[in-house]
Amino acid sequence: MSSQHSVLFDAPGPRARRRIVVGNIVGALFVAGVAAFVLVVLGQKGQLSWDLWGPIFTASAWENYYLPGLQNTLRAAGFAIVGAVVFGLVFGSGRLARSRTVRWISGVIVEFFRAVPVLLLMIFFWLLLGFNFKQVEEPSFVAVVLALVLYNGSVIAELVRSGVGNLPRGQAEAGLAIGLTGGQTLRSVQLPQALIAMLPSLVSQLVVVLKDTALGQLIVYNELLRAAQIFGNGNSNNLQTLTVAAIVFIVINWLLTRVASWLSRFLSGRTAGATATGPGIGDPTATGPGAVAGAGAR
Amino acid sequence: MRTRHAGATVLAALTALTLAACGGGDVGGGADDDTASDGGGGGGGDSITIGIKFDQPGLGYQDGDTYTGFDVDVATYVADKLGYSADQIDWVESPSAQRETMLQTGQADMIFATYSITDERKETVAFAGPYFVAGQDLLVAEDNTDITGPEALEGKNLCSVTGSTSAQRIKDEYSEGVELVERPGYAECVTALVAGQVDAVTTDDIILAGLAAQPSNKGKVKVVGAPFSTERYGVGLSQDNDMCEDVNSAIEEMIEDGSWEEAVTTNTDGTGYTPNSSENPPTVDACA
Amino acid sequence: MGDYLSQISTLFSEYDVLGAFWVNIQLTFWAAILSLILGTFLALMRISPIPSLRWAGTTYVNLVRNTPLTVIMTFMVLAVWTQLQISLADNFEQNFFRLAVVGLTVYHAAFVCESIRSGVNTVPLGQAEAARAIGLSFVPAARLVILPQAFRGAVAPLGNTLIALLKNSTVAAAASVTNETSSLMRNMIEFNSSEIYSIFFIFAIGYVILVIPIGLLTTSLSNRLAVRR
Numbered sequence: 037m038s039s040q041h042s043v044l045f046d047a048p049g050p051r052a053r054r055r056i057v058v059g060n061i062v063g064a065l066f067v068a069g070v071a072a073f074v075l076v077v078l079g080q081k082g083q084l085s086w087d088l089w090g091p092i093f094t095a096s097a098w099e100n101y102y103l104p105g106l107q108n109t110l111r112a113a114g115f116a117i118v119g120a121v122v123f124g125l126v127f128g129s130g131r132l133a134r135s136r137t138v139r140w141i142s143g144v145i146v147e148f149f150r151a152v153p154v155l156l157l158m159i160f161f162w163l164l165l166g167f168n169f170k171q172v173e174e175p176s177f178v179a180v181v182l183a184l185v186l187y188n189g190s191v192i193a194e195l196v197r198s199g200v201g202n203l204p205r206g207q208a209e210a211g212l213a214i215g216l217t218g219g220q221t222l223r224s225v226q227l228p229q230a231l232i233a234m235l236p237s238l239v240s241q242l243v244v245v246l247k248d249t250a251l252g253q254l255i256v257y258n259e260l261l262r263a264a265q266i267f268g269n270g271n272s273n274n275l276q277t278l279t280v281a282a283i284v285f286i287v288i289n290w291l292l293t294r295v296a297s298w299l300s301r302f303l304s305g306r307t308a309g310a311t312a313t314g315p316g317i318g319d320p321t322a323t324g325p326g327a328v329a330g331a332g333a334r
Numbered sequence: 335m336r337t338r339h340a341g342a343t344v345l346a347a348l349t350a351l352t353l354a355a356c357g358g359g360d361v362g363g364g365a366d367d368d369t370a371s372d373g374g375g376g377g378g379g380d381s382i383t384i385g386i387k388f389d390q391p392g393l394g395y396q397d398g399d400t401y402t403g404f405d406v407d408v409a410t411y412v413a414d415k416l417g418y419s420a421d422q423i424d425w426v427e428s429p430s431a432q433r434e435t436m437l438q439t440g441q442a443d444m445i446f447a448t449y450s451i452t453d454e455r456k457e458t459v460a461f462a463g464p465y466f467v468a469g470q471d472l473l474v475a476e477d478n479t480d481i482t483g484p485e486a487l488e489g490k491n492l493c494s495v496t497g498s499t500s501a502q503r504i505k506d507e508y509s510e511g512v513e514l515v516e517r518p519g520y521a522e523c524v525t526a527l528v529a530g531q532v533d534a535v536t537t538d539d540i541i542l543a544g545l546a547a548q549p550s551n552k553g554k555v556k557v558v559g560a561p562f563s564t565e566r567y568g569v570g571l572s573q574d575n576d577m578c579e580d581v582n583s584a585i586e587e588m589i590e591d592g593s594w595e596e597a598v599t600t601n602t603d604g605t606g607y608t609p610n611s612s613e614n615p616p617t618v619d620a621c622a
Numbered sequence: 623m624g625d626y627l628s629q630i631s632t633l634f635s636e637y638d639v640l641g642a643f644w645v646n647i648q649l650t651f652w653a654a655i656l657s658l659i660l661g662t663f664l665a666l667m668r669i670s671p672i673p674s675l676r677w678a679g680t681t682y683v684n685l686v687r688n689t690p691l692t693v694i695m696t697f698m699v700l701a702v703w704t705q706l707q708i709s710l711a712d713n714f715e716q717n718f719f720r721l722a723v724v725g726l727t728v729y730h731a732a733f734v735c736e737s738i739r740s741g742v743n744t745v746p747l748g749q750a751e752a753a754r755a756i757g758l759s760f761v762p763a764a765r766l767v768i769l770p771q772a773f774r775g776a777v778a779p780l781g782n783t784l785i786a787l788l789k790n791s792t793v794a795a796a797a798s799v800t801n802e803t804s805s806l807m808r809n810m811i812e813f814n815s816s817e818i819y820s821i822f823f824i825f826a827i828g829y830v831i832l833v834i835p836i837g838l839l840t841t842s843l844s845n846r847l848a849v850r851r
Contacts, residue, residue, distance in 0.1 A: 044669060044671070044750050044753075044754070044760055044763055044764065044768065045670075045671040045754075045759065045760040045763075046754075048671060052671070056671065056672050056673070059672045059674065059675070060672065060673070060674040063672075063674045063675060063678060064674065067678065074706065077705065077706050077707070078705055078706070081529060081705050083705050087550065088550075096398040096399070099399070100396070100398050100399050147830075147834075148826070148830060150833075151785075151789075151826075151829050151830040151833035151834065152789075152826045152829050152830070153789035153790070153792040153803075153804065153829060154789070155792040155793060155795070155804045156792060156803070156804055156807060156822070156825055156826065156829070159804055159807060159808050159811075160807070160811070160818070160822040163808070163811045163812065163815070163818060164818055164822075166431060166432060166435055167811075167815040167818060168818070170435045170438055170439050171439055173439075173441060175432065175435075243688065246690075247688075247689070247690040247691070248690070249690075250690035250691075250692040250693060251690075251692055251793070253518070253692060253796075254518075254692070254795060254796065256427075256429040256431075256432075258427070261690070261692060261693065261696075265389070265518065265519060266388055266389045266395075266396060268521065269389050269390070269391055269395070269519050269520075269521035269522075270391050270395060270397055270521075270548070271548075271549075271550050272521055272524060272525055272528070272548060272550040272551055273550070274519075274521060274522050274525060274700055275525075275700045275701055275704070275705060278693065278696060278697065278700060281693070282689055282690075282693045282697075285688065285689060285690055285693065286685060286688045286689055289687075289688035289689075290684060290688050293684075293688065431812075491714065496795075496800075497808070497809075497812075513713060513714040514714065515714050515718065515798050516798055516800055517699070517798065518796075522699075522700065522704075525700075525704055526703075526704045529704050529705060529707070530707075531703060531704050531707065
């Protein structure tokens with residue numbers, strides 16, 4: 037807790053401490069009560085039976101379902117984040133271009149893909165590949181990656197724009213002063229610094245991408261969630277296999293979030309731009325100077 | 335400039351990290367990534383690619399690193415007659431929406447995936463068979479006696495899979511007052527049935543019987559056994575195939591030597607299900 | 623061209639596109655109100671003097687924020703409805719609609735909480751000190767001094783959360799809500815594949831039309847409400 041929070045209340049005295057203890061106990065009892073209710077009902081329904089949980093803790097479950105599913109999730113997320121960075125650099129620079137037409141076109145594209153739900157994009161590309169581009173071998177995979185590149189690329193484009201905008205003016209002026217053109221200044225002076233400032237947010241964006249690959253389940257992409265579902269179909273333990281898949285997602289995303297905040301601390305002071313603090317892009321809470329407005333809670 | 339290089343390095347590291355697991359994962363294992371095949375019939379080739387469902391226990395299911403179900407058994411038998419042993423079969427998943435495309439582009443040589451023969455589909459693909467005649471039916475709790483057919487569903491709760499028209503058909507043609515819920519897989523519907531949240535699950539009878547035969551569902555659910563439609567399951571082939579005749583004779587042979595009967599019984603074991611006997615075992619259509 | 627337009631208008635009369643958007647708007651409306659309430663509570667917990675509440679708030683946010691919305695929506699049906707047998711209405715359509723609203727609320731409350739917390743961070747230290755100096759304890763200080771300013775500072779991120787919520791309402795499809803836009807678009811394209819581009823474009827434009835005013839409104843609100851410092 038930062039110093040600001042402690043300003044909101046006094047250091048607790050003896051009575052307050054007693055009340056806090058009581059509060060802690062009441063809170064713990066409440067949480068325990070809800071958990072107990074859930075467990076008792078699940079138990080009554082036989083959902084805690086080892087017949088349903090046991091199959092998950094076998095080598096076969098991980099070799100044949102979870103790990104391949106996770107591999108597909110990471111593969112889609114990997115391609116998507118790289119593609120999104122490229123897309124973001126192109127259209128982010130486009131929004132900073134001299135030419136009014138280029139700026140306008142980049143702006144329309146970025147705003148369009150930020151407004152359309154990722155799921156609609158995925159379904160559209162999946163059906164489009166199925167009907168009109170039959171030679172594509174893995175339509176589900178391609179549709180997932182395309183949709184994620186377009187949406188996240190647009191978010192990153194905004195990040196590039198604001199990242200460059202947040203650099204001190206002197207950087208661009210210095211570039212121009214040594215005889216670089218506007219474009220050269222952007223490429224060799226401003227973008228490299230903005231990129232470093234963006235890195236923590238990019239890692240956070242990876243969390244957004246990873247979470248969104250789960251939408252691929254709805255267009256039969258065999259990512260972690262669908263793998264868990266197929267696995268669950270065989271033993272009628274969909275709830276149990278889904279729970280484990282959710283835990284895998286949470287652990288990976290939580291680790292990535294930690295990496296992002298570590299990167300943010302590590303990199304601050306290495307660039308003239310401010311590294312975004314906090315959870316970063318794709319997350320509406322990112323209001324730091326390096327963050328972008330308009331990203332979604334995805 | 336130092337900064338610039340640092341940036342490039344970190345970005346490269348990030349890229350490497352995210353692409354570390356680059357190859358496609360094979361959910362359910364087993365299937366070879368290599369989908370190349372000789373496409374022709376007559377045997378002697380290295381391998382044959384067969385499309386099945388991966389997520390339907392009892393019909394086509396990836397069970398660990400093997401494949402089980404009635405469709406799989408028929409496909410294995412037919413492939414064997416075409417000259418491909420079990421280890422020469424590459425199993426690939428063929429979701430309903432992608433079946434025609436996979437045949438047209440050669441991603442699958444044959445498809446055994448609860449694939450009903452219809453005139454509309456014949457415009458883009460060819461069929462051998464049918465190897466089974468299914469019918470839309472209902473799955474209900476073991477102790478249920480009042481649901482005897484689709485017209486008895488007035489005011490009841492019915493589950494089907496997303497995008498399927500079978501539940502809508504009941505609402506439109508039999509029981510207008512039925513409550514519908516869609517889940518991504520039939521197994522989730524059966525779970526809801528066992529938990530008492532829905533009264534019936536609807537789809538083709540053999541699919542329902544396959545689900546009822548799963549160890550976790552045994553003795554809890556039953557197929558009503560009054561099919562009210564006819565779905566003729568065929569073997570999907572590309573239109574320029576040269577193996578339709580061979581597939582047909584393999585199916586006939588399978589029915590004659592009792593393997594067909596055996597495949598039905600083992601995959602619906604313990605459910606008391608018998609296929610609609612006026613249609614089964616089916617006689618194959620002539621090849622186009 | 624006229625032929626093409628008439629095909630499109632037939633499509634419109636055959637399928638209830640506006641009705642589907644209305645479902646997404648309703649999902650968004652209810653989930654927005656509920657997640658604003660839940661999110662504010664979570665934010666209060668995270669800045670409160672009681673350690674267990676802070677811990678609970680933080681845990682909630684960390685868990686929910688790292689879980690895919692699809693998973694939460696599937697849980698609403700698989701766990702809450704199927705196994706815990708909690709029904710929120712007698713008929714299925716209402717029931718799954720409400721379950722989806724709860725799922726959306728659970729997910730977006732974490733983001734509302736973080737938005738408000740970031741709004742709290744815009745309130746200068748002196749404000750809190752002044753509140754303490756005139757003898758306000760935690761709850762009155764939060765209610766009278768901190769939160770009113772925090773909400774103003776949080777308008778922009780809250781607006782972004784609202785936009786995300788609207789777009790995420792399409793994931794209600796995973797909670798068996800079948801009459802919303804993503805399911806309808808899929809249906810329409812599957813049965814009219816030759817019109818695939820126009821159908822997608824109609825739905826996409828629908829979202830652009832809904833999202834842009836929210837964006838403009840929150841930008842102007844956040845400028846108008848910003849506390850001059």
